[in-house]
Amino acid sequence: MRHARPLPASDPALGDLLVEGLEVHAPDGRTILAVDRLQVSAGATLGVQGPSGAGKSTLLHAICGLVPVAAGAVRWGGTDLAALPEAARDAFRRRALGLIFQDVLLLEELSPLDNAAVSAAWAPRAERGAIRARAAELLVRFGVPQSGSVGPLSGGERQRVAAARALARDPAAILADEPTASLDRETADRLVADLLAAARARGRTVIAVSHDPAMMAAMDRVIQVVDGRVRQ
Numbered sequence: 001m002r003h004a005r006p007l008p009a010s011d012p013a014l015g016d017l018l019v020e021g022l023e024v025h026a027p028d029g030r031t032i033l034a035v036d037r038l039q040v041s042a043g044a045t046l047g048v049q050g051p052s053g054a055g056k057s058t059l060l061h062a063i064c065g066l067v068p069v070a071a072g073a074v075r076w077g078g079t080d081l082a083a084l085p086e087a088a089r090d091a092f093r094r095r096a097l098g099l100i101f102q103d104v105l106l107l108e109e110l111s112p113l114d115n116a117a118v119s120a121a122w123a124p125r126a127e128r129g130a131i132r133a134r135a136a137e138l139l140v141r142f143g144v145p146q147s148g149s150v151g152p153l154s155g156g157e158r159q160r161v162a163a164a165r166a167l168a169r170d171p172a173a174i175l176a177d178e179p180t181a182s183l184d185r186e187t188a189d190r191l192v193a194d195l196l197a198a199a200r201a202r203g204r205t206v207i208a209v210s211h212d213p214a215m216m217a218a219m220d221r222v223i224q225v226v227d228g229r230v231r232q
């Protein structure tokens with residue numbers, strides 16, 4: 001992987017998230033999400049619940065700059081992600097945000113450790129050792145082997161490798177979409193406990209979409225998304 005300039009270290013002082021007047025439209029122009037105001041303090045954990053098709057994933061994608069927005073602002077501290085061009089949004093996301101999505105895409109030919117430490121590839125040279133060390137530590141904590149290929153890993157183990165990957169660079173905020181969807185109760189509870197403990201220990205923001213009541217119960221605050229609207 002080649003990058004013109006290494007990205008600076010993750011910024012722990014990213015600040016609060018403030019979403020204002022946000023609108024996301026489908027390609028046919030239909031409004032699929034409209035948020036008047038949503039604030040998440042730096043270091044807080046927020047759960048997002050709601051019926052299927054309500055707009056939860058769209059909200060998460062807008063918050064991390066993965067979908068273009070038709071109107072409004074998505075401010076992380078002083079940066080309005082919605083106002084940035086796509087390349088700058090991508091750079092911001094790589095630098096400041098850790099993503100754990102439902103479809104866990106791992107590099108099949110690499111080991112769990114190489115997958116969890118993959119962000120070292122685009123980090124400045126001086127940070128690479130720390131990222132790899134953190135990735136190794138997280139895999140131990142999550143109970144996943146570091147070596148071998150990821151091919152034979154179970155869905156739950158893959159989910160935990162993805163969580164370690166999201167946390168290894170120590171991002172200022174972690175955004176998760178149904179991180180416990182494919183896990184049994186015990187594994188889900190352990191992942192949530194580990195994820196929140198790791199984030200809280202370092203004052204990191206967590207925003208998680210989930211249908212899992214146990215996960216929602218562990219969050220500082222829970223909002224509902226219904227018909228493309230946020231109910232606080």
Ligand SMILES: Nc1ncnc2c1ncn2[C@@H]1O[C@H](COP(=O)(O)OP(=O)(O)OP(=O)(O)O)[C@@H](O)[C@H]1O
Binds near residue numbers: 032
């Ligand atoms: N690219 C798109 N084109 C057209 N419609 C879309 C697009 N993306 C999302 N939608 C629609 O927007 C609505 C919200 O979708 P979204 O995936 O955000 O819901 P969700 O609450 O996350 O659902 P689930 O819980 O089933 O994952 C749905 O009606 C969906 O069909």
